[in-house]
Structure formats: C-alpha cells, structure tokens
Amino acid sequence: MATHLIHGRTVGMPVRVRDAEICGAFHPVRADAARAVIAYSGLDVAEVLPGKALCVLLFVDYRDGDLDAYHEFGMAFLVRPPPCRWGTHITPKSCFLDLRTKCGDVVTMGA
Template identity: 50%
Template sequence: MPVEVRSASACSALFTSPVDAARGLLSHTGLEPVRTVRGRALCSLAFVRYTDGDLGPYHEFALALLARLPGERKSVGAYIHWLPVNQGFTLQAGRSIWGFPKELADIDIRFTGRAHVCVVRKDGQLVLALRVRRGLPVPPGTGGTSVDAYTHQDGVLRRTPWRMRPARVRARPGGARLLLGDHPAADPLRALRLSRSALTTSEIGILRMTFDDAREIG
C-alpha cells in the first residue's frame, strides 16, 4: 500500500435520484444520502479503462451514491454500491483489501471521437449501456481531488482514502444516455428512479489514482 494506478481513462455521468430511493439502497450500511439544494440524492455512473497499474489492465463500471455518516457533515464520500470488472485478479484484490463490491462481468468500453460507450453484460444478458458525449476541455491543473470511498461487506463499513490526478479533462452539462437491460443486476438502478437527464458528464483522458488501506468504521 498504497496501490497505484499509473494510467487509465474514464467517463462519468452524474444523475439525481429521489432521496427515499437512495436511502433504500443505503439502508444496510448506516450511511445517509447527501441531498442537493432541491432535496434529491446524487448518483454517479462511471466506467474506467485501466491500462497500467498495480492491479494490471482491466475494465470497470461503477455505481456510486454520494453519502455520509449521520450527524457528521465532514464525512461526505462516495458509497460504492456495485463495481463489476472483467478480470479475476482485480476482483479478488478489490474484495479482500478494500471490501469493494466487485463481480465479474463482460464489459466493453469504446472511446471514440464524438462519444464514449460502455456496455455491461452478465450471463449473456444486457445489464446496461451508458453513452457519454464529449464535452469542452477543462483548463489544465483543475480537477484533482481526494475523496473517501465507502464500502460495506459482510456487515462491516469501511472507508478508503482515494486520490485522483486527472489530465486531459472534458466536461459538459447533460450529455449521457443510459439504457437498462433485463438482467437482474440492473434492478438496483431501476429502483433508484434516476433523472431522465444527467446533471453533468465528464471525460478524463489520462487518470492517475492512489488507493490507501481501508479503515473499518464503528
């Protein structure tokens, strides 16, 4: 530790969800959803193509909710609810080291000139397809951040410090199209009743990340 990701590419889309729907997904964790000014929860959908890192090359999709510990305003982080990957080593490492909810899936990620697409399938069935259109360039030197990633496995809540160093960033309002398939793995997304349009979408051409050791909470 720490685990380093030296080169990756990523896209994300930020949606809103009714607070009661988000609270249902968090009910077993002890976390509560963070509300927007309009009283809705925030949900991030992201896909990452890892090309160089300590866990090897692989593809990943992430479903995360912005959440915090009750009564602790400074504890805001990203609760990772679902994290399918397409390689076995990162699955075992992610589950055993951090408690990440990783599972194997077929993940096809395509970065093209006008839009980027991720298709996730399990057992030969479509789970989801997310298309993110390209945005406008963000000035260099902006966008670096440190955030806590929350996970919940076997009744244990964990918090992992996670630092990102992005470059070649593009962003825009809207710009996402989400299609849910018939596989049961899509049911939690249906239950969230996501907004029809994304608030924002972003693209990171070069992403470097560092994951520290997980800490148990409570």
C-alpha cells in the first residue's frame, strides 16, 4: 500500500471515507469559455447543444475519513474522447487507454 505524508501525518492509499454527503449540479455554459478553461489538458468539451457545454459543480462534505472532516468543491466539464491513434475504427477501450496515456492525472476513472 502506498503512503503519503500529508500535514505531518502518514496516510495510506487508498484513502477511506466512512461518512460523506455529496451534492452536484449540472449547468449548460458557453462552449468557448469551457474550452478556454481546459485548453491546457489537450481535451475538448462536448457540446450538448450548439455552442453549449455541460459544466458539473460538485460539493462534498466529508464527515469521517482517513483525512478527517473537510469540505471539497469540484468543477468538471463533459469532454469528447480524444482522437485515437489506432485508425478510424474507434472502440471505447482503445480511446480510454489513449486518454489515460495523454492526460495522466487530469482524468480519474474507475477500473
């Protein structure tokens, strides 16, 4: 198990959360503005309507866990899969592998 030193305390991975409450909201936003926010990543937003991207706001109240109690805010955009280097026949698995290779820590997905 990997460990990290966080604020003078050793924490094992994966971090365990025993009690939390989450709230999320989805909002249509200008696609050009969303593209500007994630331009560094090499990804492109998916337009859910012409000129509109989907922005997700996430609020978490962690009440009990390995990192103690704290609040977290997250913001994300729905993105299109990047072009795959395996040709015109794109499969979800090949795109996922390419996405992980290109983006590293930018994208976190379950196994």
